[in-house]
Amino acid sequence: MSVRVRFAPSPTGPLHIGGARSALFNYLFAAGKDGTFILRIEDTDLERSSHESEIGIIDALRRLGINWDEGIEVGGDNGPYRQTQRLDIYKQYTEKLLAAGQAYYCYCTEEELEQERQELMARGETPRYMGKCRDLTAEQRRELEAQGRKPVVRFKVPAGREIVINDLVRGKVVFESDGIGDYIIVKSDGIPTYNYAVVIDDLLMNITHVIRGEEHLSNTPRQVLIYEALGMKVPDFAHISLILNSEGRKMSKRDGDTAIVDYFNKGYLPQALVNFIALLGWSPSGEQEFFSMEELVKEFSLERVSKSPAVFDLNKLNYINSYYLMQTPPEDLIDLALPFLRAEGLFNEADILSEEQRQWIVIFLKAVREKINNLSEIRDYIKFFTGEEVDVTDEEARLIIQAPTVPAVLELLREKVHATPELDPPAAKSILKQIGKELKLKGRDVFMPVRIALTGQMHGPDLDAILALLGPNSIEQRLNKTAKYLKQD
Numbered sequence: 001m002s003v004r005v006r007f008a009p010s011p012t013g014p015l016h017i018g019g020a021r022s023a024l025f026n027y028l029f030a031a032g033k034d035g036t037f038i039l040r041i042e043d044t045d046l047e048r049s050s051h052e053s054e055i056g057i058i059d060a061l062r063r064l065g066i067n068w069d070e071g072i073e074v075g076g077d078n079g080p081y082r083q084t085q086r087l088d089i090y091k092q093y094t095e096k097l098l099a100a101g102q103a104y105y106c107y108c109t110e111e112e113l114e115q116e117r118q119e120l121m122a123r124g125e126t127p128r129y130m131g132k133c134r135d136l137t138a139e140q141r142r143e144l145e146a147q148g149r150k151p152v153v154r155f156k157v158p159a160g161r162e163i164v165i166n167d168l169v170r171g172k173v174v175f176e177s178d179g180i181g182d183y184i185i186v187k188s189d190g191i192p193t194y195n196y197a198v199v200i201d202d203l204l205m206n207i208t209h210v211i212r213g214e215e216h217l218s219n220t221p222r223q224v225l226i227y228e229a230l231g232m233k234v235p236d237f238a239h240i241s242l243i244l245n246s247e248g249r250k251m252s253k254r255d256g257d258t259a260i261v262d263y264f265n266k267g268y269l270p271q272a273l274v275n276f277i278a279l280l281g282w283s284p285s286g287e288q289e290f291f292s293m294e295e296l297v298k299e300f301s302l303e304r305v306s307k308s309p310a311v312f313d314l315n316k317l318n319y320i321n322s323y324y325l326m327q328t329p330p331e332d333l334i335d336l337a338l339p340f341l342r343a344e345g346l347f348n349e350a351d352i353l354s355e356e357q358r359q360w361i362v363i364f365l366k367a368v369r370e371k372i373n374n375l376s377e378i379r380d381y382i383k384f385f386t387g388e389e390v391d392v393t394d395e396e397a398r399l400i401i402q403a404p405t406v407p408a409v410l411e412l413l414r415e416k417v418h419a420t421p422e423l424d425p426p427a428a429k430s431i432l433k434q435i436g437k438e439l440k441l442k443g444r445d446v447f448m449p450v451r452i453a454l455t456g457q458m459h460g461p462d463l464d465a466i467l468a469l470l471g472p473n474s475i476e477q478r479l480n481k482t483a484k485y486l487k488q489d
Contacts, residue, residue: 128181267375
């Protein structure tokens, strides 16, 4: 049978880093083996699931370039692909298990279960359900139902069993059935539990490999027992490691941004996020650091997925994102940068950008992208390229523009920018060279006072771009503002 894998998120919030990694690893594994990648939605948590979360997860996956062959919004022969639309299917399998004596109705109250739990803990035993309702007669069941008790359905766990999982990442893992206890597979409202529904779904969708986070390893023996009870082949399991924060603890919302959309909103590029996430717990065979999706498909294998926890290193993400910012043509970054520019009052929300405005953004991005980790940081540089205000607060900068040659430099700059038909970066560069040549000054004696006069600072983005994007009128206004700092005769 060809490889069939799935990603089955619960739509109770946005797609997080861990979920994105599970989706990516499944996608890469399937694509590398010409298999099928399925997306389905596990929405049986009726209180917390929402349509908005589902849409957000789907959008995040698509923006990352993780596309699925079958499932939600795509269709296929094994639907429905949303659990709440499959309740009749689960019911059929529940009836089979009940008829075969492999499951039973349980009427225990929460108070009775808590009392049992406390007694087991007092004896130093693992809390579990001890099977109080396993052998109820039909008459006993009628009596309990007459009291208004609504039963759950529990799976009858066989005693004295070793459940062996030959995990493709973690190796051989053994569980003892006596430590599990009979667990609920259908709640009193008729909704199946995760450990039950996921098995029926994987079974009917012919899933060959289950690749998921390590936190699901403890669920695996319960799922294997259901496969065996139904007489079906168990898929191969691969449990990938936890993702830890920089302090060695499991990542959580307390660590800040854990949702993929948060990183999109900060201006991280999809290809950088994919590259970074792929390296969380997986290592390539060589020294290569940067991978396109196509290269990841060719290189990825479960054999190179580590058992050890992965560490989320923001510095590494910034390093990878900086690389992609430099490799991506600025024209391709315009739409991603635009929300941050608009947030600072540039370009009207409703307007379609003119060609001149798009060119402005291209020059701007070329000037600043070496200095930023993500596109949200472009906001720190907008002040260099827009507006009239200039304030020279640094004492060293004030001394520089008080040099006796500076007034001549700035006056010649003023003349030349007004005389230049098209003030683009090459023209600006030429002007600065001409000023130095005509006044017989070294480059530093031209560039530094011009930068300070126009920005108030000694360091910053490319000066040619600043001149080009300010334009003659804004240059004139800024020079007028900084005239007060020049040495007066």
